[in-house]
Amino acid sequence: MPETPLPDDARAHNARLQALIREQIAAAGGAIPFWRFMELALYAPGLGYYSAGATKFGAAGDFVTAPELGALFAECVAEALAPVLRQLGPDARMLEIGAGSGRFAADALSHLDALGAAPGRYAILEPSADLRERQRAHLAQALPPALHARVEWLQGPMPDDWTGVLFANEVVDALPTPRFSILGGEVFEEHVALDGDRFVRSDRPADALLAAAVRHVESQLDAPFADGYRSELLPQLPYWVQAVAGGLKAGALLFVDYGHPRREYYDPRRPDGTLRAFHRHQVVADVLARAGLQDLTASVDFTALAEAGTGAGFGFAGYCTQASFLIGNGLAARVDAHEARATDEAARYALRQQAKLLTLPGGMGERFQVMGFARDVDLDAAFLFGDLAFRL
Numbered sequence: 001m002p003e004t005p006l007p008d009d010a011r012a013h014n015a016r017l018q019a020l021i022r023e024q025i026a027a028a029g030g031a032i033p034f035w036r037f038m039e040l041a042l043y044a045p046g047l048g049y050y051s052a053g054a055t056k057f058g059a060a061g062d063f064v065t066a067p068e069l070g071a072l073f074a075e076c077v078a079e080a081l082a083p084v085l086r087q088l089g090p091d092a093r094m095l096e097i098g099a100g101s102g103r104f105a106a107d108a109l110s111h112l113d114a115l116g117a118a119p120g121r122y123a124i125l126e127p128s129a130d131l132r133e134r135q136r137a138h139l140a141q142a143l144p145p146a147l148h149a150r151v152e153w154l155q156g157p158m159p160d161d162w163t164g165v166l167f168a169n170e171v172v173d174a175l176p177t178p179r180f181s182i183l184g185g186e187v188f189e190e191h192v193a194l195d196g197d198r199f200v201r202s203d204r205p206a207d208a209l210l211a212a213a214v215r216h217v218e219s220q221l222d223a224p225f226a227d228g229y230r231s232e233l234l235p236q237l238p239y240w241v242q243a244v245a246g247g248l249k250a251g252a253l254l255f256v257d258y259g260h261p262r263r264e265y266y267d268p269r270r271p272d273g274t275l276r277a278f279h280r281h282q283v284v285a286d287v288l289a290r291a292g293l294q295d296l297t298a299s300v301d302f303t304a305l306a307e308a309g310t311g312a313g314f315g316f317a318g319y320c321t322q323a324s325f326l327i328g329n330g331l332a333a334r335v336d337a338h339e340a341r342a343t344d345e346a347a348r349y350a351l352r353q354q355a356k357l358l359t360l361p362g363g364m365g366e367r368f369q370v371m372g373f374a375r376d377v378d379l380d381a382a383f384l385f386g387d388l389a390f391r392l
Contacts, residue, residue: 017041017047017048020044036176042176049294050174051130052130079329081112091163093158094123097167098168102136106138118147121152125154162247166245166251168255172257177275179232179233181230185227190202190230191204200288210233226268237304237308253374254370254379258369262303277295278294302392317383320386320387321369322358323359323360325370335351369388370383
């Protein structure tokens with residue numbers, strides 16, 4: 001099926017970002033690492049996919065996230081985190097990384113308030129100026145003034161020592177990731193070069209950090225990577241976790257994303273990795289095309305995330321599918337509560353469809369997973385149902 005032609009303004013936007021990437025390639029001597037291409041394509045100020053003004057979430061965008069479906073997801077997360085926030089007291093804070101449209105923040109903060117566990121501050125770390133404005137508008141409309149006054153936006157991690165919880169939904173998958181390949185038994189790093197005006201793959205010998213990280217992963221697998229194998233690996237993930245947690249002295253980290261345990265992630269039957277692009281709810285084969293107009297994402301190696309969290313000094317609290325996490329943290333009760341307030345059968349049907357999409361294997365239920373870490377608090381109760389730590 002031929003691709004739908006881009007509107008004139010989208011073509012112009014794409015051309016400006018492509019020109020910037022070409023300049024970067026020229027300045028680097030003919031090629032840039034793939035992670036740098038991904039960083040520019042997603043986050044270049046005013047031009048990257050997440051930095052520009054096009055709609056990203058929902059039916060009018062390119063993909064749907066769990067918080068955009070309705071309040072059930074955020075309320076179940078709030079149920080899981082409320083005991084931690086109560087334990088830490090009224091000065092506890094909540095930090096959300098990459099808040100999307102602001103829907104999760106509004107629903108979670110409202111439900112935490114109803115549970116008597118609202119944090120003293122709700123901070124949002126959002127790299128996109130456009131999304132920050134959308135979040136401000138939504139939260140100003142969705143929250144009562146007293147609750148809205150607790151919300152703040154940060155330019156970086158918490159600037160001081162703090163206690164509370166950090167939450168990130170579909171964030172790790174959007175971190176600019178290096179890509180590696182195995183050629184002649186050696187580790188190479190995928191770069192992006194130019195063939196005329198077209199962006200193309202170009203492999204260069206990997207640096208010591210990436211090569212060591214690849215060999216570390218390989219040592220935990222049943223067999224060495226085959227020649228020609230290509231995938232993603234985030235050697236900087238431990239540093240990123242430490243950076244976003246900042247001075248968190250006591251509290252919890254909770255990550256929700258799609259991915260696999262390490263042995264499944266680097267399955268030989270996935271010889272080109274997990275990298276993909278999304279445009280208008282369709283997977284796009286060419287990840288180097290339409291820079292700035294399509295989302296780029298790679299699945300999460302949850303074993304690597306477990307290593308990063310524990311390496312940052314946090315205790316491992318649990319790992320399970322999104323379905324297990326939501327069911328174990330009050331999904332049935334939340335559905336009942338919303339059904340009791342529904343005004344007609346259409347609203348009740350929509351609620352049931354929301355719950356199904358969040359939990360069924362064909363929806364988000366198994367494709368998405370949840371991982372938690374804790375320091376001087378108890379988060380284990382959030383993972384009592386369906387723990388999958390044995391697969392890591």
